[in-house]
Amino acid sequence: MKEFEQGKLMEVNGQDAWVIAGLGVVTADLPQGNDMCGVLRHNANKGCRTCTASRESLTNFSRDVPATSRYHHITDDQFKEIFDEPATTRQRRLCTEFGLRTRPSILDRLQEKGIYRHLKMCELFSQKGEDEFIKAWKNLEKPKKWSRLPNPISRNASFMMSDYLRLAMIMPFILNSFLESSSLKENESRSILRRIQESRINMAKNVIIACWVYVAKTMRIVFESKFTLDSYDELQKCLEEEMKILPKAYNYS
Template sequence: MDTIRHVLNNPSLLGNMYFRPGQEVTKSKEFWYGNVWKESARFGQASITIAQNVYYSGDFVIYRESREVKRPGRILAIIQQDGRLKIKIQRILIFKDLPKNLQSNDRRQRSQEGELWFLDQEMDNAIMNIKLQAIVNQITASILYDNVITNLNLYKIREILYKHRGHWKMRHVKYSYQHPLEFAALEELRISLLIYKLFIDLYYDDFGTFCNVYHLLGGIYIQIGNMPLTERHRLKNHFMLGFVPFGSSFDEFIKLFITEMKILEKEKIMSVQGNECVVIASLGVTTANLPQGNDMVRVKHHGANKGCQTCNMTKASLTSNNFDLQLVSHYHHQSDKQFEQIYVVQTITECKAITAEYGLQLNSPILDQLKRERHLQSSQDIYHLTARKMLRFLKITIEALSPEEKTKFIAVWKSFKYPKNSELELFQRRTGVTQSDHAVKLWLKCWVVMAKTMAIVFKDSFTEEEYDELHECLHNE
């Protein structure tokens, strides 16, 4: 709390900070260009008044897609684009919009009872930015995460239309990330004081900020996401909370931070530049290297059979192109129920079986005491992720060389000749390539793809096309 008070009362810092709606831009660089900021009332704009009616981010509405056509949709965010406020809306489908092969009699009957369908946000034209006057009116809809219908008069949504490997499919809505309105709602303040909403970026670095000095201490520090990237790059704007002492743990150390954040999540009146203001601070992103990143979301470590922070796939299946990521991803509301199952079992054997099935640790994360989506808002340090992968591939490459070639490779660090016959044969069996020269070319192609991926990964800003290019590179890997 003292850090926040210091930052807000520093004119040179406050003057560079951003406190307005999320922005829609071509090249994403700042936190306020991202969906976490745009969609959450804790960071972006929570509501807007249109024709004397108040609409909130997360509301279901009827909007005009054209002069003649009205459609149901959901307000994902209230954004700023080209200097004007717009509504970012997700399309919702009625029965006749579904592909013919998915228009079953059961869905037809459910549509007559008020059921609608989400169009997956990754699909083309699933999300659009519309003008404020395109909103017609609000509607009431219920998302059936648990298949429980509490009001027969409501519109209902239980399925999402999406594409997998070129084919239209349906998945249950429980296999999707919830809107921030559903897990991190913020009651709108009716107050005349100026309001500052802060995006807190928490880092846990097991090697410390100065890794060559604090080699064995876990360094924990925060950044204020309202600062532009140029300011966040400066060491002076990394605010140390401290180091986890020997014999202690992250959970013990972070308790005071959580206590203060709970106060700031609700609101705190502070003196800012000599004026009384309301300060609201919420956890935006947490970042840690492996395996601390998994600990912060209570997923098993990466060495386990199911140790991926993003999804619940087995280690052997992570490189498969066939699995449906949407159906195996970790979702906060799903993990909550899985942790509940772990808590109620009676024996250690049952407990181990459930944690192995879901890829979870025994207890839910201590940071869950704060309002966040544990999986979506917990990124991993990209350096540690990519460096480990590159190191593994480098070791495989070097081990495939003859002793003389190893010496040349290490000395020159540019290229290498043909690998040893035994390693080459193993590589051929893995890839299904029969000719040696083709195998070597494929090996080199792997390095080309890896290099291209790394070049994109470490960009400090992204366009939509560059995100697509990164996705393609990761797929090719």
């Protein structure tokens, strides 16, 4: 899996293909799920893998859920504290206190959302571009029933799958509303122009917008509620276009 996150050359139907894959969803029953998260089993005092509620407060309706939830950056520190404790008894006590096992799960070593690397827009934007992007993203009217999207640049790590889908849908409109050559880092636009063998500076931004149009089109088909034989053809075409344009807009090496 680690190799797949970096990308791996494989033979698919007699053709060489560059395959990038990452961990998406894991299904497990309750005890096994806790093991996989590095959280103590559910009979422990803090045996819930999404929050740190103690056993007595599990039925407390007025509990402050956001304040007592488990967060990666906090659990990481707690695992470190447990790991750094040389005395076994004190290590046990820390495990009980945090509701964690002595070691994080092996799955923690995988990069979450490895396949979404190309969604990291900030690598292309200049400071001006980043400010403009945030402004345009805030100003764009989003459907009322969407939950609030986190800031795509600073809160990228807290994005859920559905947030990525929504962002992908509105991305072409956002980019189209502000993107100029000056919104991109100079070296980034130069390398885009080199990859598409163009000299007109404007073409760099056009490639980025076109790329996001294909991402949005592909996502729409992938999550279509009905799927016919024609949809497969359409999906195949979109994937091919996306495959051609992604390495032009984003540097994968």
